Amino acid sequence: MPEAVVIGSGLGGLLCGCILSRSGYRVTVLEKGAQVGGSLQSFVRGGIRFQTGFHSVAALAPGEPLYQVFQPLGLMDLPWKKVDSPDEVVVNGVSHFLPRPADVPALKALSPLAYDIGTDFSEEAGTSAARWLSAAGLDQEIFLGPVLRLQSPLKEVSLHEYAHISYHFMNGSYRLEGGGARLVQALSEQIVSRGGSVLTRKEVVEITPAGPGQCQVRCADRSLYQGICVSDIHPQLTAALVQPPLRPSYLKRLSVLSNGTGIFTTYIKLKPKGIRYLEHAVSIDGMLVCFDNPGPDGFARSVDLMIHVESPVTDREAFARTLIRKASARFPELEQAVEQFWTSTPETWERFTGTPGGSAYGILKESGQLSLCVVSPRTPLPGLFLTGQNLGLHGILGVSYTAVRTCSVILGANVINELFSFAP
Numbered sequence: 001m002p003e004a005v006v007i008g009s010g011l012g013g014l015l016c017g018c019i020l021s022r023s024g025y026r027v028t029v030l031e032k033g034a035q036v037g038g039s040l041q042s043f044v045r046g047g048i049r050f051q052t053g054f055h056s057v058a059a060l061a062p063g064e065p066l067y068q069v070f071q072p073l074g075l076m077d078l079p080w081k082k083v084d085s086p087d088e089v090v091v092n093g094v095s096h097f098l099p100r101p102a103d104v105p106a107l108k109a110l111s112p113l114a115y116d117i118g119t120d121f122s123e124e125a126g127t128s129a130a131r132w133l134s135a136a137g138l139d140q141e142i143f144l145g146p147v148l149r150l151q152s153p154l155k156e157v158s159l160h161e162y163a164h165i166s167y168h169f170m171n172g173s174y175r176l177e178g179g180g181a182r183l184v185q186a187l188s189e190q191i192v193s194r195g196g197s198v199l200t201r202k203e204v205v206e207i208t209p210a211g212p213g214q215c216q217v218r219c220a221d222r223s224l225y226q227g228i229c230v231s232d233i234h235p236q237l238t239a240a241l242v243q244p245p246l247r248p249s250y251l252k253r254l255s256v257l258s259n260g261t262g263i264f265t266t267y268i269k270l271k272p273k274g275i276r277y278l279e280h281a282v283s284i285d286g287m288l289v290c291f292d293n294p295g296p297d298g299f300a301r302s303v304d305l306m307i308h309v310e311s312p313v314t315d316r317e318a319f320a321r322t323l324i325r326k327a328s329a330r331f332p333e334l335e336q337a338v339e340q341f342w343t344s345t346p347e348t349w350e351r352f353t354g355t356p357g358g359s360a361y362g363i364l365k366e367s368g369q370l371s372l373c374v375v376s377p378r379t380p381l382p383g384l385f386l387t388g389q390n391l392g393l394h395g396i397l398g399v400s401y402t403a404v405r406t407c408s409v410i411l412g413a414n415v416i417n418e419l420f421s422f423a424p
């Protein structure tokens with residue numbers, strides 16, 4: 001049985017592990033952290049389970065892009081729930097519910113782009129989304145910021161990224177009962193049931209060539225693994241692990257890519273019957289508000305307030321209180337409903353996922369130079385492949401596309417086309 005070693009157990013790593021195990025590989029996933037899942041991890045504080053990088057997804061209706069990846073992998077059997085109301089955007093105290101693209105002629109025209117999963121970008125795909133919206137007469141405040149869900153800097157966002165993320169979110173979002181842990185469990189179980197393993201506290205510290213198309217991977221605890229290798233960690237970090245070093249031109253190419261900003265999150269435990277559960281996400285002047293842990297009484301037990309930050313936050317508690325006040329403009333009962341809160345910063349994110357600077361979505365896919373920002377799954381070291389949000393689009397949809405693209409490079413397009421009904 002051929003061996004595959006996957007570095008990092010984020011969604012990208014687990015999806016590649018799952019697809020490779022279906023294709024006859026014995027897969028070993030090596031995760032440096034104590035928990036599997038990367039940005040899909042959750043944690044418990046005050047008896048409440050909080051999600052970190054997974055609140056809702058889009059494009060999950062039959063025929064839509066995420067469905068086309070998840071359905072063949074059995075992931076549509078998980079308890080997904082369609083959110084009935086559209087996402088809400090509050091600008092200067094006024095709430096706007098996002099329309100469906102089908103109801104806005106200009107947005108409707110984005111449909112071909114939203115379904116185009118290739119990486120040969122048209123000139124249109126690489127244009128600035130902000131400029132495109134202005135030309136289409138659509139208010140950027142309403143249409144740009146919220147649907148890209150914390151992406152920053154917004155002026156760099158390309159129409160390609162906009163179409164792939166906002167178009168689908170405007171068509172409807174979905175939440176998963178039990179959160180990201182359900183996805184992690186389903187994917188891990190598939191890998192293990194086919195003879196593989198998913199191991200935690202296995203920090204990879206070195207990757208070396210080991211025969212034709214094979215790599216040897218060494219962990220901090222000195223354990224060694226060999227096979228084809230798929231890295232779900234940032235390409236610059238992956239390259240730094242390779243010995244002897246990869247060719248200078250490749251390292252230079254990676255070094256010029258910049259990362260997006262990180263996110264500050266305030267995780268709030270709400271008092272019982274403190275505030276009613278709201279299924280849809282609300283964006284308030286760039287801050288994303290997501291309620292969670294609904295009780296049978298219709299009240300939420302937690303809410304996360306997320307905002308991107310450009311520089312380190314020195315007084316976390318004071319900053320969190322500012323965000324709570326900001327959210328209170330839309331939810332006047334919030335301040336009274338807070339029982340306890342905790343925070344995370346980009347530094348926290350960097351510590352847990354390793355992403356440089358704690359960038360939320362990794363390498364920026366800048367308009368105007370989109371093709372340059374997309375990293376190939378191939379590396380100069382035969383047998384070493386890349387996957388994850390840094391290669392293409394971020395988010396559950398983007399990472400899923402990329403996992404299929406990575407596996408297509410490894411297994412060949414024919415194998416992938418048998419499993420998925422679209423060509424990457």
Ligand SMILES: Cc1cc2nc3c(=O)[nH]c(=O)nc-3n(C[C@H](O)[C@H](O)[C@H](O)COP(=O)(O)OP(=O)(O)OC[C@H]3O[C@@H](n4cnc5c(N)ncnc54)[C@H](O)[C@@H]3O)c2cc1C
Pocket residue numbers: 007008009010011012013030031032033036037038039040052053054055056057058202203204205232233263265306352353354355359360361387388389390394395396397399
């Ligand atoms: C606050 C926040 C909220 C979000 N909300 C949503 C949402 O609601 N919907 C959505 O679609 N997307 C959301 N996203 C984006 C989404 O979570 C990510 O795009 C996606 O999960 C990234 O997956 P990944 O596999 O690329 O990487 P990661 O999840 O970062 O996984 C990388 C893994 O590699 C491990 N690793 C690092 N170095 C090593 C090493 N040397 N050895 C072994 N393992 C290592 C890390 O510990 C980590 O587990 C959110 C992101 C953030 C930051």
